[in-house]
Amino acid sequence: MANTDRIIAERTRDAELIVLGCGTSTGVPIPGCDCAVCTSQDPKNTRLRTSAYITFPNGEALLVDASPDLRAQSLANHIRHVDGVFYTHAHADHILGTDDLRVFNFRRSGPIPCYGSTVTTDLLKKFFGYIFEPDPSYEGGALANLSIHPLRGSASFQFAGTAIHPIELYHGSLPVLGLRIGELAYATDCNCIPESSLDLMRGVKVLFLDGLRYEHHPTHFTIDQAVAIAQQIGAEKTYLIHMTHNIDYHEVNKKLPKGVELAFDGLRVQFSV
Ligand SMILES: [Zn+2]
Numbered sequence: 001m002a003n004t005d006r007i008i009a010e011r012t013r014d015a016e017l018i019v020l021g022c023g024t025s026t027g028v029p030i031p032g033c034d035c036a037v038c039t040s041q042d043p044k045n046t047r048l049r050t051s052a053y054i055t056f057p058n059g060e061a062l063l064v065d066a067s068p069d070l071r072a073q074s075l076a077n078h079i080r081h082v083d084g085v086f087y088t089h090a091h092a093d094h095i096l097g098t099d100d101l102r103v104f105n106f107r108r109s110g111p112i113p114c115y116g117s118t119v120t121t122d123l124l125k126k127f128f129g130y131i132f133e134p135d136p137s138y139e140g141g142a143l144a145n146l147s148i149h150p151l152r153g154s155a156s157f158q159f160a161g162t163a164i165h166p167i168e169l170y171h172g173s174l175p176v177l178g179l180r181i182g183e184l185a186y187a188t189d190c191n192c193i194p195e196s197s198l199d200l201m202r203g204v205k206v207l208f209l210d211g212l213r214y215e216h217h218p219t220h221f222t223i224d225q226a227v228a229i230a231q232q233i234g235a236e237k238t239y240l241i242h243m244t245h246n247i248d249y250h251e252v253n254k255k256l257p258k259g260v261e262l263a264f265d266g267l268r269v270q271f272s273v
C-alpha cells in the first residue's frame with residue numbers, strides 16, 4: 001500500500017456491521033404459520049433472531065447478542081472469529097446461542113470477553129452455570145471459555161482499540177443496553193429512550209432501531225414510533241430491526257419515509273469509528 005493510501009485508511013477507520021438476524025423472538029417464518037410473510041419465497045421475509053456482527057479497523061469483531069440462531073448465522077456469513085460479545089439484555093432470543101461461542105474458542109487463546117449490564121451478566125451466570133461454574137467431574141467436550149465483564153451504566157469501555165458507549169434504554173420496565181460506536185448507534189428491544197440516551201445517539205450517521213410491527217406492543221417500538229424516533233435522532237440512514245411476521249419487506253419498506261428502511265438478514269453497512 002502506498003503511504004498516502006495508508007494515511008487515508010487510518011483516518012477513515014472503517015468498521016462494518018453485518019445484520020445476522022433482524023427477526024423477533026420467534027424468528028420469521030414461524031413454524032406452522034401459513035400467513036403471506038411466513039410462506040413468502042422472498043429471502044427478505046426470512047428473519048433469524050436479532051443479532052449483529054461488528055468488525056473493527058484492527059480486524060477484531062464484536063458480536064452483539066448471541067441468538068439461538070448463532071450457528072446458522074455464523075455459517076451464512078462466513079464468520080471465523082468472535083473476539084467479544086456485547087449482550088443487550090438476557091431475554092432468550094439474545095442469549096441462547098451462548099453455548100455455540102465455544103467453537104470460536106478453538107481458534108483463539110484465552111476467554112472471549114462478554115459485556116453486559118450487571119443484571120444481564122448475573123442472568124448469564126445463572127442460565128449458563130455449567131459454563132461459568134463447571135462441574136469439576138464433567139467429562140464431556142470442551143466448554144465455552146468466556147469471561148464476564150459487567151458494565152456500569154453508560155460508562156464507555158475499550159474494545160478493539162475503539163471506544164464503545166453503552167446506551168441505556170427501556171424494554172417495557174426492563175433496562176436494556178444499546179450501543180454507540182463512532183457514527184453508528186444500535187438499539188434493539190426497546191420502547192423508550194431516555195433523553196440522556198437520545199443525546200448520546202445524536203449525530204450518528206447510521207442507526208439500527210427496534211421496529212416490531214404496526215400494532216401496539218408493551219415492550220417494543222411500533223413501526224410508527226420507530227419512524228418518529230428516527231426522525232428525532234436524524235441519522236442519515238435508520239434501519240428497523242426485530243420485526244415480526246406482520247411485516248412484509250417490500251410492502252412496508254416502500255411506505256417508509258426517506259432515510260428509514262427495513263433491515264434484512266445479511267445486510268452489511270460500513271461506518272467510521
Ligand atoms: Zn428480542
Ligand SMILES: [Zn+2]
Pocket residue numbers: 029030033034035036037038039245
Ligand atoms: Zn406468519
Ligand SMILES: [Zn+2]
Pocket residue numbers: 089091171189
Ligand atoms: Zn427482549
